[in-house]
Amino acid sequence: MTTRSQRLGAGGEFDRLRAIFARLGPAARDLGDDCALVSVGGRTLAITIDLSLEGVHFRTDWLSFREIGWRATAAALSDLAAEGATPLGVLTSVGLPVRDRGRGKGRADPGTEIMVGVGAAARHVGAHVLGGDLVRSPRYLVDVCAVGLADRPVRRSGARPDDGLWVTGRLGGAGLALRRLQAHRRPERRLRPRFARPVPRIAAGRWLARRGRGHAMIDISDGLAGDAGHLAAASGVAIAIELERVPCWPGVTPRDAVRSGEEYELLVALPRGFGERHARAFRRFTGLPLTRIGWCTRGRGVRMLDHGRRITPASGFDQFPVR
């Protein structure tokens, strides 16, 4: 299963996506960021698309169909959060195996359940289900296009030397839940939603864009280590992360937390003057911790420090085979 780094779009193969889009020449714009930005009537529209496939991104024995719909939608909405955008709505393409056609009325219909999950995730952040396409497919698939408004969009590319590097929430819960499921164990009641029903950090993203004057932001989908690398590369800076500062889910070590994908927390480069007082204001507004875990410097790449000693960064989940 899962993590975005099993997609071609992540890790070393992210370059492949960029190469393909680069060939499109002048028709391709703003690629490689969380969202595309389009100016419409004096506003800035943020748009993103995110594909989830059965057997690649989810398994029907691990998640309910509602959770599958929620999770796919939350993944797309998380890209809007990382832009500091306010969601307007989602469009969803759903693929359903023919085996589920015409089943008895007594049983919940997978297509309906998936769309109920999509609708619930959208409503949770004040967005609408704007449209969709429904197709017979050998396996379940959910592709979600999310549209929002970003009056102060925050790209991946704006981090500057001396910026502080901060992260929302606590990391590692999604990875821990995944390991439980892989071991055929049921995740604890409070842990399971970290994997099955992630909440896109919309209010947090808006606060960090507007109040925090964030310079650069990305959502943690490939794991902190990998996404810090994307942010550093896009911004042309180096990033140092102090492992002992990383806020971890109970029972998760920092080394596991920085490799945990699909956390859907936000990693943000904030101006040097942003401090603990501001982080407390953030927490009052969002209910989430905001923790400084490192800083940006001149240079390139990500340095991971464990109590001042440099360690080899774990680079995502490429070791997991696609089934």
Added chain:
Amino acid sequence: MTTRSQRLGAGGEFDRLRAIFARLGPAARDLGDDCALVSVGGRTLAITIDLSLEGVHFRTDWLSFREIGWRATAAALSDLAAEGATPLGVLTSVGLPVRDRGRGKGRADPGTEIMVGVGAAARHVGAHVLGGDLVRSPRYLVDVCAVGLADRPVRRSGARPDDGLWVTGRLGGAGLALRRLQAHRRPERRLRPRFARPVPRIAAGRWLARRGRGHAMIDISDGLAGDAGHLAAASGVAIAIELERVPCWPGVTPRDAVRSGEEYELLVALPRGFGERHARAFRRFTGLPLTRIGWCTRGRGVRMLDHGRRITPASGFDQFPVR
């Protein structure tokens, strides 16, 4: 292969899509039309999503990878055309089998070829490739979200009794090309693009919305008979079609032409006063014929007339099994 009525979204199963979206309650808006409409900064945004799957909507032995990308993109852009919208851009999720990873440099890469096709179809109508997602998948898939501006959007639901019913271009070419491919024959050089490289009728749609003051419009994806039914149902009118008036591709009978899916021509209800003089102006602007094939009346459903004699309407392609 193909035609949208093999999707769950068409024919009798279109109702299933509507039922699923209806369950979403207040989060669902404007569903069942070609595009979703969203007001942004005093402008009206039109958005649509359209999923194409290998083995369901296309076969890699019938189409090149460029054609697969073009065709999927044209299908989404055609929904914008049917709204009278001007495209801004597309976002595309592409699924690629793992078997195509790391192939030799000498061979064209399917992922690149698909995206080149997507980019070419977008550029053809002045649109940009805004973003995308690339995923490992057991089969090829291309999902395209198209975004445009519709200053005078034309819904399916605006037809009125006494409106004339008109169609752009000539019908039946796509179906004829498909039959050739199914019979392992190569379609003629001029015929093949009707299936492999359809051109979304963007300029035609805009003209019909603005100059023609169209009341209702839909693109012909399920076949004229089926799409006329959608338009009649959405508008609460009856439609009569005179079979002998239907403009046909050379070698195609009207009965086959009205059942030919994925033609991507436009079916439009125009005010009674719209006549041949206006159709000539349309042709000067777009290079396409515009033919009056019937009219709207009070009532419901679609009547198909052959020289005044009523015939049973062919209702799309539900008889073709999904492979």
